[in-house]
Each structure stands twice: as structure tokens, then as C-alpha cells.
Amino acid sequence: MKKLVCMAMVAVFAAAGCGGGSGGEDVLRIGMIPNQNPEEVEAQYEPLGEYLSEELGMEVEVSVPTGYPAVVEAMASDRLDLAHFGGLTYVQAKERTEVEPLVTEVNTYTGTTNYRSLIIVPADSDIEEVSELEGETFAFGSVSSTSGSLYPAIMLAEAGVDYRTDLEEAVYTGGHDATAQAVANETVAAGGIEDRILYDLQREGIIEEDAVRTIDESEDVEGYPWAVRSDMDDDLKEDIATAFIEIEDPELLDLFRAEGFERVEDSDYDYVDEQARELDLITAG
Numbered sequence: 001m002k003k004l005v006c007m008a009m010v011a012v013f014a015a016a017g018c019g020g021g022s023g024g025e026d027v028l029r030i031g032m033i034p035n036q037n038p039e040e041v042e043a044q045y046e047p048l049g050e051y052l053s054e055e056l057g058m059e060v061e062v063s064v065p066t067g068y069p070a071v072v073e074a075m076a077s078d079r080l081d082l083a084h085f086g087g088l089t090y091v092q093a094k095e096r097t098e099v100e101p102l103v104t105e106v107n108t109y110t111g112t113t114n115y116r117s118l119i120i121v122p123a124d125s126d127i128e129e130v131s132e133l134e135g136e137t138f139a140f141g142s143v144s145s146t147s148g149s150l151y152p153a154i155m156l157a158e159a160g161v162d163y164r165t166d167l168e169e170a171v172y173t174g175g176h177d178a179t180a181q182a183v184a185n186e187t188v189a190a191g192g193i194e195d196r197i198l199y200d201l202q203r204e205g206i207i208e209e210d211a212v213r214t215i216d217e218s219e220d221v222e223g224y225p226w227a228v229r230s231d232m233d234d235d236l237k238e239d240i241a242t243a244f245i246e247i248e249d250p251e252l253l254d255l256f257r258a259e260g261f262e263r264v265e266d267s268d269y270d271y272v273d274e275q276a277r278e279l280d281l282i283t284a285g
Helices: 038-044 046-056 070-076 087-096 146-158 177-186 193-204 234-245 250-255 266-278
Strands: 006-009 025-033 060-062 082-084 099-107 118-122 137-140 168-174 189-194 212-217 226-229 258-263
Touching: 025 038, 025 046, 025 070, 025 099, 046 060, 046 234, 046 250, 060 082, 070 087, 087 099, 087 137, 087 266, 099 234, 099 266, 118 146, 118 177, 118 193, 118 266, 137 146, 137 177, 146 177, 146 189, 177 189, 177 193, 177 212, 226 234, 234 258
Parallel strands: 006 060, 025 060, 025 082, 137 168, 137 189
Antiparallel strands: 082 226, 099 226, 099 258, 118 189, 118 212
């Protein structure tokens, strides 16, 4: 794909001093949570920046920091205008600044905006039930990950296992791909992972299909929200939402494992907010 002159890939903290879309300038600063290897994610999303730049008629800067909290911090400190959050990082960001969700992806696996979190164990593990994980090692992704941290903690709690006190060790791998590897390699007894990412890792041969098995899955999880600062110009908010909804390029849709995009509202993340508070996961720090 031909690279637009106005497209720039920059580090999230280097964006300070740029005008920012919400301030009436012609630069839109975008941040992405690094749910897998940050360097790979940043390279993958260059075409999205090019597309939005063309559709919106403005310069677009895309960044993928090394940790989930950095995206929250950048939005809270006015260094981002638009962010691709998970549900948990979205509610964490709301604690720090005024933000609102615009759209989320329609999942190719379900045909809805929902996905699920899984608890997986090595294929030859003797563990069959989540309750058996008490006293075992468990791999979460980032502490701020919705499907890699929050929902696995919910599933553990529903089985009577408090992730804060009842595990031998809670290991935070930083990403879903690292969690899958840790479980497949039997470095940990179990781990929490987003279903779509596991399926992709298996399809790509990164994780052998017979290396892990699922012992529990969550209820439906609302998709990753694209959120903007609330002080952004209303017309620009609408233009951004429309640009996502009108994406037809198969390569762009494949980036998000999406059939398309739909509107979302703040209330769609009420359950995430409630459970994050219950499980001490509401802060971004």
C-alpha cells in the first residue's frame, strides 16, 4: 500500500506538542493497546493510519507503547486524541479524564460485537476445573487487559479462587501471545487469554492446536472500544466513527478480525467497570 506523505509513526510520548484533533488542529494522535508484541502491532496498523488520514483529510500519528497503562496515561495527559482500548483500559481511562467510546468491531467468529475470554491449561494437565487452580501458578496478560486479566479473575472468583490470595503465583506476561506460550510450554499451570487471539495463534502455527485446552470460558465480552477525548469537536467525532463504519478494505478489517464496525456507548462497559472495582483492577497504575 502506498504510504501517504502525511502519515507518521511516532512514539506515544513524542506526540507532546502536536496540535491534536480535538483542539481544532490538523493532527489526529492515535494510541493502541499492545495486546501482543508492540513492535509487530505498530507495523500492522500503519495501513489504518493511512486510511484515516485520507478519509479525515488530516495528519495521523499512530503509536503502540510497550504497556497498556501507557495508553491510559497518554490519553489522561492530553497526548492522544483517539485510542483503541480494551474494556478495562477504557474504564481506567475514565477515572483519569473525560473520554467516550465511538465504535467497536463486529467479531468475525461470532458475527456480533462480543468475544470471550478463556482459561487454558497444558493439554496433558490433570486440571479439569477452575476450582483446581487454587495454589497453582496462573498467567495473566497485562494487569490492565480485559480478557487477559479481568475476565480470568472473574472466572477464578466464580470458582472460589481469589486471584489476589489463592494462587501460588500470579504471573503477568504482558500479552496474550506470551500467555499462550507460557501455558503451552507448561511454565504455568493455566492462563487467561482472548479466544480470538488463541485461535489466530493456532491457525498461524505459533501455538500447536493440541498444546493447550480450554477448561472455562467467560460470558460475552463487549468489543474493544475506539474512544476519544470528550472535548473533541463533535463533527470530528462523527467523522471518525463514520470512517470506521465505512471500512470495506478486507486487509483493514482483517487487522481487527472484524466483519465491520458498530457504534457503542459508555453503558456497554458498565459490567466491566463494576467487576474491575470489585477485583481491584480499576486503576491504571
